[in-house]
Amino acid sequence: MLLITSELLVLVLAIVQASDGWIDWNYFALLSLFVQWTTLTSAALICLLRARLARMSTPRATLAISAIVLLDVLAFSLFADSVLHPQPGILDWQAIAKKLLLALLIVLMVLRYFYLQHQWQQQREAEMLAHLAALQARIQPHFLFNSMNTIASLIATDPEQAEEAVLDLSELFRASLRTGDQLIPLARELDLCKRYLAIESLRLGPRLQLEWHIAEGLEGQAIPPLTLQPLVENAVYHGIQPRQQGGTVRIEAEVRGNFVYLLVQNPKPEGTENLHKGNRMALSNIQARLQALFGEAAVLKHSHQGNVYTVTMRLPRITH
Structure with a gap:
């Protein structure tokens, strides 16, 4: 579900980014690679820490998961910029900040969705x-x-x-x-x-x-x-x-x-x-x-x- 949802988001962004035609395929390929790696590694880290997160309150668990995802996004953003811009000292901090903000909004929406699903399941039981x-x-x-x-x-x-x-x-x-x-x-x-x-x-x-x-x-x-x-x-x-x-x-x-x-x-x-x-x-x-x-x-x-x-x-x- 995470992979499909993230890929659909990348597709929407690639369509919006395209100036000629329906989709910017180069942008789609690069962004898809970046999003999929961050999604998989973030999910893996959260699963490894699941037992510890389960003992936390909902607000603390939300902050911890958000921090994990943001740090993961930051690490891959720095890595991607070092590959795309090999000159030392050249980092697009504004683009990185936009990625972090977008990642934070997506994480909060996903966590809200899972929280409502959990509440609905408890009520149903x-x-x-x-x-x-x-x-x-x-x-x-x-x-x-x-x-x-x-x-x-x-x-x-x-x-x-x-x-x-x-x-x-x-x-x-x-x-x-x-x-x-x-x-x-x-x-x-x-x-x-x-x-x-x-x-x-x-x-x-x-x-x-x-x-x-x-x-x-x-x-x-x-x-x-x-x-x-x-x-x-x-x-x-x-x-x-x-x-x-x-x-x-x-x-x-x-x-x-x-x-x-x-x-x-x-x-x-x-x-x-x-x-x-x-x-x-x-x-x-x-x-x-x-x-x-x-x-x-x-x-x-x-x-x-x-x-x-x-x-x-x-x-x-x-x-x-």
Whole structure:
């Protein structure tokens, strides 16, 4: 970016300098050589001093960078004048002063641009964190309400099972209230899914059958918290609960290239009326969280083939 920008500036100056034709090619060649060398050496010096500059305040860092660039420009200006005017004692100090002034103005504009970019990036990250927290908060009632109803129905008939369900639910509460985690290991998310399914198995009994196919080595895969669990709940709520004979929920995780694919399959609901607003809201919230964290690399889609409904989540291969 620095090379292209500086070369465009040289081109503009060469066009302005030309008295005959569109561009003064001799001026363009000499100035391009001078600007490129000063740009590269200044950038190299600043990169070498980056750790020390990072510890300075913004005004002091600005002064330090400006001094580095001006000294670099002065050194190359003296060298260029000694080459172009080999006679000793002949230096065009006015031309050198103009170069220093122009270099100072350009440096200040570039630093201002980077400062505004940094401020914008910080604001964007803060807005993203607030957005993720809000989305996660909207997901919480989606699964906690049904879990509480399940426990309430067990208290009178099977207190011990109800106690185990309360322990499982407490882990779900703890996960839903832990809003500071943007990413967690896949193993922790799968544990939440198993705890939720343990609660639902108490309510649905043999009507709920489970199939797990998790590839080895994916325990540390990074995943946003409470993304797979709501998909599993949707599979139970829409694919198993309405069917008298029940059905099977299949959960898969595998690696393909640089991506990890998570699949949740369940019997297709017997009518589109079962796919109510809550299901669409859960899918849209998860999609929004994936986009905020991973961008276009993450994909969430749903499809049906025959009597099987499948939700597929694609995540970039990242270890937490």
